[in-house]
Amino acid sequence: MVFSRTLSRASRNVPCLIQLIHRRFSYILGIETSCDDTGAAVFSASGKLLGDSLSSQTSTSVMLGGVLPPVAAELHKKHIESVVLDAVSKSNIRLQDLSHVGVTVKPGMSLSLKVGVDFAKTLATQLRIPIIPIDHMEAHALTALHTDPKLEFPYVILLISGGHGLLGIVQGVEDYILLGTALDASPGDVLDKLSRRLRLNRLGDERLKNVAGGKALEMVARIYNGNHRRFDLPLPRSQSKDCDFSFTGIHVFTEHLIDKLESSTSGSGHTLAMQDIADICASIQFAMARLICRRVQRAVEYCILQGDGDDNVSDVKITRPTALVVSGGVGANLVIRAGLTEVANHYNMRFVSPPPHLCTDNGVMIAWNGYLLQKEKSPRITEDISSVDFTPRSTFGLDFRESVKQANISIEPIKLPDSVFQS
Structure with a gap:
């Protein structure tokens, strides 16, 4: 393998003393393979992004109707060497x-995680450098600190993607509080499944040909001027006084709606009219944005209540957040961003989000997290390479979901102007 030969030459040609002299100047490599994107990036000791590279499997996943773990793992194996060397x-x-x-060690798909972890361990062993195990969700939560230098702790974080949905507080590089999580399906998973149900990639529009499900749904709603008020979709658990999400109700209701519309449509294949499809897409976004914004609103109210009072849970001090930050693939949705901006403005908070290409999985966020942990001299950094392993699941900081529920906070939902849903 070319990479093995490269490593061998590097080890032979650079004496240990010279390596140590060079490494007084830190260069942190980050590797991401938690799902279906192979990413790598390098940060300097001053926190400057020096280079990054990404191999996306989106077109393959669209063709196969979703991410297939064995296929994703094989493509990671095929591209990881070139991606790292390119970065x-x-x-x-x-x-x-x-x-x-x-390197990302959790959470994610086991087969994909293994590729990245094995590669990182080989690299670290050959170069005799330490490994920094990275939590994928924490990396997403910290990315905005790279893209917005004015952002300060603490801030509310909303992570919404194809694999996850969580709401919490970021109080430090290794200090997180969980306020709410997706109880069933993730928002991105629901958007992808409804996109496939509507066959958006088969509408004959070249602009949608190799676009992932959630993004295709957003594009159809915008390009074809979907009416977001035509179909009244449910807001699951909207009366529950906690910050947990449920998106399955939106999924099931919309599936039945599509079935009903198709059965009443004459013609070959019961194909829906383009306007019907666009209106459904817009209505899905409308429901999701409203549901997410209400959960975020309660999270902010909880933080304010805890920050203004003396009833903080245990020994953990929660103060009023400085900003609302959103990340993850669904966080790139412009309609959801616009709704969250309204929530942030209502509470005189800054709304911060990385650019869309850094909301989805990438090597930059992993290298950035590694830089921050190295700067903090985190005990997570290890030279015991064999001890590093991956796990498909993880917890996000301290779980305060029950505390939110016990606070029994009632909210008056912020009215989102129609202009939000015409982005």
Whole structure:
């Protein structure tokens, strides 16, 4: 393998003393393979992004009707070497100049995680550098600190993607509080399934040909001027006084709606009219945005209540958040962003979100998290390479969901103007 030969030459040609001299200047490599994107990036000791590379499997996943773990793992194996070498090359450094390698170890698909972890362990062993195990969700939660230098702790974080949905507080690089989570399906999973049900990639519009489900749904609603008020979709658990999400109700209701409309449509294949499809897409976004915004609103109210009072849970101090941050693939949805901006404005908070390409999975967020942990001298950093392993599941900080429920907070939902849903 080319990479093995490259590592071998690096190990032979650079004496240990010279390696140590070079590594006084930290260069942190980050590797991401938790799902179906192979990413790598390098940050300097000053926190500057030097180079990054990404191999996306979106077109393959669209063709196969979803992410298939064995296929995703094989594509990671095929591309990880070139992605890492490309990121290092763009950084204008050599492999042997790396001082740390950060890698996603949780959560994610086991087969995909294994590829990245095995690769990182081989690299760290050959270069004799420590590994920084990275939590994928924490990396998403910290990305905005890279893209917005003015962002300060603490802030409310909303992570919404194809695999996850959670709401919490980020109080520090290794200090998180969980306020709510998706109880059933993730928002991205629901959007992808409804996109496939509507056959959006088969509408004959070239603009949708290789676009992932959730993004295709957003595009159809916008391009074809979907009416978001035509179909009244449910808001599951909207009366529950907690911050947990449920998106399955939206999924099931919309499936039945599509079945009903198709059965009443004459013609071959019971194909829906384009306007019907666009209106359904817009209505789905409308329901999701309203549901998410209400949960976020209660989370902010909880933080304010805890920050203004003396009834903080246990020894953990919660103060009023400085900003509302959203990330994850669904966080790139412009309609949902616009709704969340209204919520942030209502509470005189900043709304912050990384650019869309950094909301989806990437190597930049892993390398950035590695940089922050290295800067904090985190005990997570280890030279015991064999001890590093992956796990498909993880918890996000301290679980305060029951505390939110016990606070029994009633909210008056913020009215979102129609302009929000015409983005």
